[in-house]
Amino acid sequence: MVAPSPSPEPAPAPPPEREGWMARLRKGLSRTGSAIAQVFTGTQLTEEMYEELETALLQADAGVKATEFLLKDLRRRVKEAKATDPQQVRELLIEAITELLGPLERGLVVGEYTPTVMMVVGVNGAGKTTSIGKLTHHLAAADCRVLLAAADTFRAAAREQLSVWADRNRVEIVSQEGGDPASVSFDAVNAGRARGCDVVIADTAGRLPTQLHLMEELRKVRRVIAKADATAPHEVLLVVDGNTGQNALNQVKAFDEALTLTGLVVTKLDGTAKGGVLAAIALWSRERQLGSIPVYFIGVGEKLEDLQTFSAREFAKALLS
Numbered sequence: 001m002v003a004p005s006p007s008p009e010p011a012p013a014p015p016p017e018r019e020g021w022m023a024r025l026r027k028g029l030s031r032t033g034s035a036i037a038q039v040f041t042g043t044q045l046t047e048e049m050y051e052e053l054e055t056a057l058l059q060a061d062a063g064v065k066a067t068e069f070l071l072k073d074l075r076r077r078v079k080e081a082k083a084t085d086p087q088q089v090r091e092l093l094i095e096a097i098t099e100l101l102g103p104l105e106r107g108l109v110v111g112e113y114t115p116t117v118m119m120v121v122g123v124n125g126a127g128k129t130t131s132i133g134k135l136t137h138h139l140a141a142a143d144c145r146v147l148l149a150a151a152d153t154f155r156a157a158a159r160e161q162l163s164v165w166a167d168r169n170r171v172e173i174v175s176q177e178g179g180d181p182a183s184v185s186f187d188a189v190n191a192g193r194a195r196g197c198d199v200v201i202a203d204t205a206g207r208l209p210t211q212l213h214l215m216e217e218l219r220k221v222r223r224v225i226a227k228a229d230a231t232a233p234h235e236v237l238l239v240v241d242g243n244t245g246q247n248a249l250n251q252v253k254a255f256d257e258a259l260t261l262t263g264l265v266v267t268k269l270d271g272t273a274k275g276g277v278l279a280a281i282a283l284w285s286r287e288r289q290l291g292s293i294p295v296y297f298i299g300v301g302e303k304l305e306d307l308q309t310f311s312a313r314e315f316a317k318a319l320l321s
């Protein structure tokens, strides 16, 4: 065990690139955050402040349940700490949000299976292909051998977009014109194993959870991947646009019910006024039978470095800045 240092050093500053994205996250969430932070600008803690906070959290799309949960938790913390200064209350809210979001913070594990097979799903335009491109970049930079599967056989442009990412990252791609998404995925898993790849990522076509035949198609992709490798898919990732607020929560619920998700990527958290939806997802996740769904990554822009791992505390702080 490491003995506590007699004079604790301040926590080291985040490395420059992380600081860069945190600034973008803070800026992005400032539309959400300024309204919440505004609540604490007074000099005294009043009942009105709680009411304003309720409105601000609802406007940030935290949803009714998570808003009520956070307010109740905050009141308890305020009482316990005997806090009277609004700035102290703001700090307590950061703690409450950090604790609520904590279970969502978990890293994506690669290497337990070779190849690790990931299936990426979501509604149209959520940011699936872009996120796959960014993730591939990170994995390739860490010397992982990646194979991409263009299981969006529906749109030629989607295949092209994925092959641009494959070229850019110098990774291989399995693609079939007019093929069947399940068979492309099946071929990719076999090819990934034969070629000694570390990771196979299947990009699927965007769809709404209400399009039942398309959801059935995804279930088929999942089943057929398992025929190529009985332990796969190891990850079923849903990409959700953080800008869609409560709708994002509905997508998480619906895709989880159809496919049993293993993780989330929440994109477009730059420039949104709806960052509170993560609190709603976290609260729902608590009651999920299979346990919390981790948010592996968040997207805070269109550049390669804008896909970042999720930190509950950093997010809570950005939300209240």
Ligand SMILES: Nc1nc2c(ncn2[C@@H]2O[C@H](COP(=O)(O)OP(=O)(O)OP(=O)(O)O)[C@@H](O)[C@H]2O)c(=O)[nH]1
Pocket (backbone or CB within 6 Å): 122, 123, 124, 125, 126, 127, 128, 129, 130, 131, 152, 158, 205, 206, 207, 239, 267, 268, 269, 270, 298, 299, 300, 301, 302, 306
């Ligand atoms: N601002 C911002 N834009 C993003 C982010 N992630 C993705 N985008 C943009 O969102 C748009 C849609 O992204 P795609 O990756 O094509 O989305 P998709 O889910 O693959 O779309 P379909 O294949 O049509 O279902 C693109 O213009 C991306 O550049 C993000 O974190 N922030």
